[in-house]
Amino acid sequence: MIKYLGTPHIETDRLILEKFQLNDAQKVFDHWLSDERVADNRINAAHKTISETIERVNKIVTGYESEEFCYWAIKLKDSGELIGEIDLYDFDKVTENCEVSYSLGYEWWNRGYGTEALRAIVEFGFRQMNIHKISAAHNTDNPASGRIMSKAGMVQEGIIRDMIRNSKNQYKDCAIYGILQEEFNSKNFVLQQGTN
Incomplete structure (x- = not known):
């Protein structure tokens, strides 16, 4: 049975994962939601106005009222900078x-932060929440995301054609990845440090 724990504070070697605050909206807008390079890998279009981001952050913060809501801001431990x-x-x-x-x-791509955050959340999901399986998907034209998933112990299970349609009305194939709790346990995963 899943044990819902909400969105607790989690720390890794270089990151802090914690709840969003209402005053994070400007950085969320500036750092990724208004960036077309990031939006290319998301279903929703890049935000054009800060008001769109404020509305989204408000929705996230309201979601914390539920123990079944698990949504973390990714911050750098040394500076407190919000990066994802x-x-x-x-x-x-x-x-x-x-x-x-x-x-x-985009400024924080290719530095191992995605892998570090994903490993922490996979570990939390299995060890604290008792999840059976965690799945993820990425556009096939974004192989870097697949490398993050692989480094977190996930295995590619297949490709779904035209799985999503992005804001530019383009269909995208997606690679599906997953990891089972028993795989996580048998590989004796420990929270990896640094940029492995």
């Missing part, structure tokens, strides 16, 4: 499975 987001969602009470998604600001 990661969440667990689509919990299935029958299978005890869920999905994970994440976004990082």
